[in-house]
Amino acid sequence: MFERILVCGYGNMASAMVDGWLKSGIPPHHFTIYNPRPKTVPTGTRLVTDLPPTPFDAVVLGFKPHMLAEMATKIAPATNGATVVSILGGIDLDTLRRAFPTAGKVIRLMPNLSCALGKSPIALAGRNLSDRQRQAIEELARPLGPIAWVDEDRYDLVTALTGSGPAFLYRFIDAIAGAAHDLGLEREDADRLALAMVDGAADLAAASRHDPGALALRVASPGGMTQKGIDVLDDGNALRALLRETLTAARDRGVELAAEARKISR
Numbered sequence: 001m002f003e004r005i006l007v008c009g010y011g012n013m014a015s016a017m018v019d020g021w022l023k024s025g026i027p028p029h030h031f032t033i034y035n036p037r038p039k040t041v042p043t044g045t046r047l048v049t050d051l052p053p054t055p056f057d058a059v060v061l062g063f064k065p066h067m068l069a070e071m072a073t074k075i076a077p078a079t080n081g082a083t084v085v086s087i088l089g090g091i092d093l094d095t096l097r098r099a100f101p102t103a104g105k106v107i108r109l110m111p112n113l114s115c116a117l118g119k120s121p122i123a124l125a126g127r128n129l130s131d132r133q134r135q136a137i138e139e140l141a142r143p144l145g146p147i148a149w150v151d152e153d154r155y156d157l158v159t160a161l162t163g164s165g166p167a168f169l170y171r172f173i174d175a176i177a178g179a180a181h182d183l184g185l186e187r188e189d190a191d192r193l194a195l196a197m198v199d200g201a202a203d204l205a206a207a208s209r210h211d212p213g214a215l216a217l218r219v220a221s222p223g224g225m226t227q228k229g230i231d232v233l234d235d236g237n238a239l240r241a242l243l244r245e246t247l248t249a250a251r252d253r254g255v256e257l258a259a260e261a262r263k264i265s266r
């Protein structure tokens with residue numbers, strides 16, 4: 001169990017994680033938040049703009065990948081013997097280990113913004129972990145959403161699907177509402193209706209014993225309206241091909257980020 005947790009970099013993602021942890025009942029005094037620019041942090045957590053000399057059980061890396069080299073030097077003392085938990089897109093375990101040679105274990109943890117609700121899929125990767133270490137990581141990750149240990153060779157793909165995925169889905173919601181507006185709905189009404197539709201449809205799919213492919217068929221009456229729309233999405237496998245391209249581009253950027261970080265950390 002990690003009790004002294006340092007969160008380095010407190011932006012969109014790290015703050016969503018802290019919100020999720022606090023909502024799950026972890027006491028706020030477990031968290032020290034290190035951000036050079038003062039921020040509003042949840043009551044009971046400690047905000048520092050200089051690193052304290054006290055030891056930590058876990059250090060969460062919540063800054064941008066390109067800052068790794070600079071941050072590794074800066075926060076090295078805090079990582080001594082601690083478990084380093086990285087949410088940095090693309091950055092692999094070897095690079096993290098080189099950046100934090102005195103850390104206990106280094107772990108990759110890929111969340112998304114739904115952490116704040118405890119509903120983010122959490123991808124984990126780490127090496128040579130004892131059962132106890134694995135358990136401690138899982139205990140930290142579980143309040144944020146359902147966890148999955150992932151082989152590192154698939155980690156960037158999983159990141160594209162679950163870490164970047166909300167952005168793709170938000171674009172879809174925006175696009176379907178925009179399309180309805182183009183065709184005559186007030187934009188505000190289209191936005192509200194599209195979001196409510198996605199909310200209900202996702203809840204239903206999560207609760208259903210049918211997979212989304214089968215659910216689509218339950219919506220589409222033969223010869224009806226929905227099927228005509230599905231035919232457009234399916235024409236030439238258009239939607240699937242577009243999403244394959246989308247995931248490939250995101251995944252491959254992870255490979256580039258890793259290569260850039262390797263150059264710097266040598």
Ligand SMILES: NC(=O)C1=CN([C@@H]2O[C@H](COP(=O)(O)OP(=O)(O)OC[C@H]3O[C@@H](n4cnc5c(N)ncnc54)[C@H](O)[C@@H]3O)[C@@H](O)[C@H]2O)C=CC1
Nearest residue numbers: 009010011012013035036062063064065087088089111163
């Ligand atoms: N935004 C998202 O949905 C997801 C982001 N990630 C990862 O999370 C990390 C952070 O991304 P975001 O939260 O989106 O970025 P962000 O820009 O919102 O947050 C970065 C934070 O780092 C802070 N920072 C800047 N210089 C610093 C320094 N010298 N020391 C400590 N903190 C410093 C900034 O003030 C800011 O609060 C990235 O590595 C990204 O790959 C991973 C999964 C999803």
Ligand SMILES: O=C(O)[C@@H]1CCC=N1
Nearest residue numbers: 088089159160163164
């Ligand atoms: O865009 C990024 O690089 C990060 C990784 C997954 C989501 N945000």
